[in-house]
Every structure is written in C-alpha cells, then in structure tokens.
Amino acid sequence: MYSVLFRQAEASSQLAGAKGMNLIKLTKHGLPVPDGFVIQTNALTRFMEDNHLHQTSESIEKEIIAGTFSDELKHELTNSFYKLRDSYRSVAVRSSSASEDLEGASFAGQYETYLNIKTEEEFLAKVKECWASFFSGRVSSYKKKMNNQIAEPLMGVVVQGLIDSDVSGVIFSRNPVTHDDRELLISASYGLGEAIVSGSVTPDTFIVNKSSFEIQKEIGAKEIYMESAAEGIAERATSKDMRSRFCLTDEQVSELAEITKKTEELYGYPVDIEFGIADHHVYLLQARPITTIEQDKKASEEERSFMITDADMNDFWINMESNIEGPISPLFSSIIVPAMEYGLKKNMRKFPIGVVVDEVKLYRGHVYSKSQDGQQPQTEDCGEELFPILSERMYDIIKHTYLPFYETLDQLAQTDHTAESALDAFRKLKAFYLTAYDEHFNIVFPQMLLTNKLQVMYQHIQGESENAHFYEMLTGKMNKSLETDRLLWLFSVEVQENPNLLSIFKNTKPEQLQEKLKQTDEGKQFLRNIHEFLQEYGWRSVKSHDLIEQTWAENPYYALANIQNYVRNGYHFDNEFQKTKEKREALYNEFLENIEDPNLRKEFDRYYQWTLNAANIMDDHHFYIDAMLDAKARAFLLKVGELLAENGVIQDREDLWFLYDDDVENALLHPVSLQDKAEKRRQAFHEYELAKAPAYLGNPTKEQLKIAEEIVGAVIEDEKNTENHIFGIAASSGIATGPVKVIRDASEFSRFASGNILVCKMTTPLWTSLFQDAKAIITDTGGILSHAAIIAREYGIPAVLGTRTATERLRDGDIITVDGSNGKITVVSRA
Structure with a gap:
C-alpha cells in the first residue's frame, strides 16, 4: 500500500513522514483536520526502482521530475486523489520528510508546498516535485550540517483537502518571544496561510493567557491576502476596511486558544499550529513540535549588549546584508558590530551623506542598523577640499594605520602564546577594529559625497534619474x-x-x-x-x-x-579591460559633447576627473580593510583557538568562532569547557544560514523605506512583479537571454557554466571568477554601488540587483531575459 487516509493510518506510521504523522495523530484524536491522505515513503522508493534512479546521482532531482509512474503506482495514487476531490474543490500537496521537525533538526521551509491542485496531471507533477525536493542542494546541505545521515529516501507526501480560508495563521503554544509557558501567541491575516508563512504580510498578533484567556492585541498592516484562483494562487490587495480592523474576533481567538491547549496536551510539549477559518469553522492544517524553544531560551539567557532585544523591535532596523553577508559567527559579531557602530556614528556626522545611524545590532546572526528619523541635511561644500586627493589620501591612511598593524598580526600569528600574551593581543585586536572602522568610513564617505554630487549634476543635465550609464562612465579604472x-x-x-x-x-x-x-x-x-x-x-x-x-x-x-x-x-583580460576603457571614454565624450554650456561642461569635467580618480576606492578599501583585516585577524586568532583547545575549553581551534569575545577573555583567564555552548551556537548559526532574514524589522513609514533603499538598495519586493516578470535595480546596461543557474555559496561554483545567467543572493570578491562566464547577473540584495554592480559594469554584462526574490522565484534551467538598462527580468520559459 502506497497511500493511506489520515483516519485509517496508524498514528505511529513511520512511512508517513513527520508532517503526515502529525496530521494522522490530530485526526485520530478528533481535532478539526481537513480530510486527506498520505503518500507513504515507500512510494518514492518504488518510483525510483521503477525508473532505475540512484539517489547518489548528481542530477537526481531532474531525473525524478522526468520519471514516469508505473501503472500500479499511478492507479493507487490517482484513485486516492479523486476520492478526496469528491469532497473538496482542490487539494494541497505538501512534502512530509521522515527527518522533518525532529528534535534539534527542524527542516521547516526546506521542502515544498503546492496549493489549489485540481487535475490529475498537476497532482502527479507536484508529487514528483515534493520527492525531488528531498534531494535539493540546500536540503542536502542542511542534512549534512545537522549530521542527519539518511540511508533511504524517506520522503512522504501529504495530500489534504484545501480549505479556502477567510482567515488563517500560525499559533505558538508557548510565547516564542518571552518563552513564557503561560501564554500562547497567534499571528493571523486574511486569506490562505501562505501569505504569513512566506512573510509577505504584517499579521495581527494576539497574545492569550492560557489560564484566564485574557487577550492582548496588536493590529498588523495585513497588506495583501492570497486566495485560490482558476489556476494556482492569486495575490490581492486588502481593502482599507480590512487593514483597519482585526481579522479575528475575541470569540475566535478564544476558540483557537482552546484547540491549541488540547493539541499541546496531546503532544505533551509545546507545538506550533497552522490554522484556517472558513465559513466560521476552524481547521487545523498542520501541527509540529517546536524543536528550537530550548535553544531559543538558552540564547535569550546569554544576550549581549549588541543584540536586538524585544524592546528594540518597535524601532525600524535595516538589514545590512548588502554590505555584510549574514549570518556572521558569534566571535566576529562581538568584534565587528561595536566597531561598525563606532565608525558609522562618528563619520556620518563628519560627512553628512543624508542619514545618521543611531545603533548597529545583531538579530539572528544578521547585522542591522537603526537610523534617526528624517534625512540629515547635506552641506554643499562638505568634503570639497578632499575631492581632488581621495585615492591618494586613502593610500596614505592605509600605509600609516593599517599596514603596521598587519605586520604585528603576522608576528602574532607566528607566536606560541601564553594565556597572558594571547589576552593582551586579543584586546589590542578588538581596539584596532574600532580604529579600523573609524578610518574605513573616513575613507568611504567623502568618496560617496563626491559621487553623489556628480550624479546630481548628471541627472540635472540629463533630465532623468537613470543611473546605469552614469556609473558605466566610471568603469575601466584599475583596482x-x-x-x-x-x-x-x-x-x-x-x-x-x-x-x-x-x-x-x-x-x-x-x-x-x-x-x-x-x-x-x-x-x-x-x-x-x-x-x-x-x-x-x-x-x-x-x-x-x-x-x-x-x-x-x-x-x-x-x-x-x-x-x-x-x-x-x-x-583575455587585457583585451576585455581595454574594451571597457574604450566604452567608458566613448560614453563620457558623447555625454560631454551634449553639454551646451561651456562653464557647466568645465565644472562637470572637473568633478568627473576627481570621481574617476577615486573610483578605485570602493574595491581598494575592501581589499586592504574589509578583507585583509579579517583575514590577518583569522590567522592570529587560530593561535588563540589552539591555546584554548590545549586547555580544554574547546575541542578544535575553529570552535573559537562560536564563542563571544567575553567568553574568550574569561576562558583565557579561567579555562573551563565551553564546548557545549560552542556546539549549540554552531547549530543555531547553520539554522540562521538556511533561514531568510527579514530585510527590515519594525513598521517603517514609506519615507523610511525610501531612505533605506538609498543606503542598502531595495528592501521590499517591487510591486510591479508578476508571475513572469521580476523588477529590480538597473545596475549594468544591456540585454541578455539564457538559462538560470542559482548559486547559493562558493561550494556550488563548479555548477556554473559559461553562458549561464548567475542568480544569487549577493556577490563578494570571491565571486568575481564567475563574471567571466556569466551572460548576466541577478541578485536578491544590493544596490547600484554594490560589488555585483561594480564588477558587472567592469565586465560589461547586464545586471539587475536588489530583486529581493530572484533566488526563490527562479529555478535552474529557466530561460530568462535580463534587461540591465531597465531593471527588468522576463521569464521566457520554465524548466
């Protein structure tokens, strides 16, 4: 038997997968679960045998999608499907791994969910896609990081009648913010639950006392809702009336609280629940153990001053992911966050670039900044005296501030340290990071002021705000x-x-x-x-x-x-670089010739020559400061890690990265084992790597979002996006068509082939080698001055950046057209 109804299955059935087992359990105990069935894990085993597939194959995902069902397997699955369709207009198809939601290994978000499936063809196709997701690169990577060794492809599939919810949401039976067992938390919004799960809306929040049923409420924006369409799911804008009122009545909140308490009692430990309400009936759509509560509680017990607190969540924080690829390790976070805040606050007042950062803090391993409300007025001639010598000034600072300390770090990396010498050197390193990031922004901000001034002149002359050609006039400068x-x-x-x-x-x-x-x-x-x-x-x-x-x-x-x-x-590097220089000169000469006023032409040329001379700063400061300081620091800190390992504090020198700075200092003075802490933090770090961090925290105004975009690039998905069109920042001009290749980290570089279009979250200098082969570049984050934009322009390839969504919406093999001049991506065909 390959499929079994929820109500007929054994509650302990290991063949159902974790999600299936949970739904079977809820159904058996009379909780309001929509009817459905589980395609058991042996169905995937049979399918692979029928198609002679091996899970070690590099192309196993594509082979599953291309595979065919045997008559016996197809008959059984479609028979179950049609019986369910007799009672429901459509169904939801969800993966259900045997490894999902296990203690310490929550695979939430790693597998697939498909809604509003109506036909046999859709159903069978989505079953295969669920199976294929078991072998996806990010899931395999997650299993590896979680030491989850699985001998067989234990992937079941849950098929459940789709509830066309008027309201849906998620419930945590223990308050996940305060870790208070006495409270449960409900997040709810209109329509299908996918809007909340995907983070597309700001839901209403209800905190309920589980004894008194007292309710605390906070209204959310509920910007959109999702509903079943003729095909698939449609996204709709909520009305003003819907946004202005709570989506749940107090009676519905109390009913949900009662059901949650029953579910928690059934499991014997905290759970989170997905629910839907249709025609005034409450349905439980999923339930699972909260596997990270103890971990979260321990994390809250060791908060540091540079971490975002519950009270901070009322403020507007911008994810600095376009500058710092997150998450970052505990040790680095305890060094870099105070250094960045110090350097930003000091230099933003000295060089008014339009915004002032109040604080820099950490949230789930990612660096966020909080700015003052309103824009800082820019002084007309601020930094003017520095403009002619910015590049030379940078190299003078590097020579006298950074290089001598790097020589010291080189010596420290060759030294066998005592606890006292290591502690002294470690404290000096932390102090130098403050100096380093003071000078970092002291170098970068005047160059930003100069470039901004030239850009304003350019836009005034052109009469438009298009920027890609402006920055292409600054390419072909060696860095x-x-x-x-x-x-x-x-x-x-x-x-x-x-x-x-x-x-x-x-x-x-x-x-x-x-x-x-x-x-x-x-x-x-x-x-x-x-x-x-x-x-x-x-x-x-x-x-x-x-x-x-x-x-x-x-x-x-x-x-x-x-x-x-x-x-x-x-x-051929020299030939291609020469072409870039010639293109830059042609663009500039053409632009200059079109300036009729000779005085304006002379003034623009003066500022342009200064800006071109300083164009190397963006890359050169990264080479000597951002990259070199961390690399040299790592070499020294590995010696500290060796010393702590010798003294039994950690097992391996590279466990050091999962200690905070105060842990390191205390352990050097009084060595005690911190291995358990390091391991828990390592696990949390890997979970943060796989989760999508919010682009911002809080409830910003439109003006705040606009200011944020000027600093870090796009922070929200473009409202013009459709199923086959994605919009972003036009960062490097040109049009190219080709197949998508989504690359998530350096371990996947070998998958990239000449002629592919590179789709990734962001790029760093390490990624530059891929630009030689790429037909175009697309990123989730970053703006016109990000690394991806600069290098794409140098290599003369189209780039659309800051899409927020490309790595999720595009798949390997999709054929797309990238218009780098207009910031538009068009899906030509799906893989």
Missing part, C-alpha cells in the same frame, strides 16, 4: 580586484604556453590540482609562484566579513581554480 584577476589571468597565459602545465590544468579536477602540480618540477615551481602571489593578494576569505572560512592565503585551491577557469574559457 585591486581587477589587479588580482589580471595576475591570475597572466598565470593562465603561462599555463597555456607550457604543454605540461596545460595538460594538468585541462585534465585535472580543481580540488586535485595542487597534488598533481606537486608531482613535477614545473608544477612545484608554479606552486611556489602562486604562494608568492598569495602572500600579497591572498588576504581575502571565502566568506567576506567573517573569520569562519579559509583565506586564499591558507589554501591555493581558490587561486588555482580561478586560473583553471581562465584556461578553460579563453578569456
């Missing part, structure tokens, strides 16, 4: 990222001119290049040259803005993989 790329390309030229080296690079996997090169004299010399190169250019981490990942200097793999890519794709 440290391009300089690094050019040297890697020159190594590839050396390879191409040497038959023995060329054979190695053409016939060896990137992870095996180093060992292969060690086997020949030519290869050994080549590695020595690479090592010398990395001593100057290798101080960048696989993950920018953290201490947690290897640096290029530690492992030549990253440089060798880049060189191999140049060998493979035949990219």
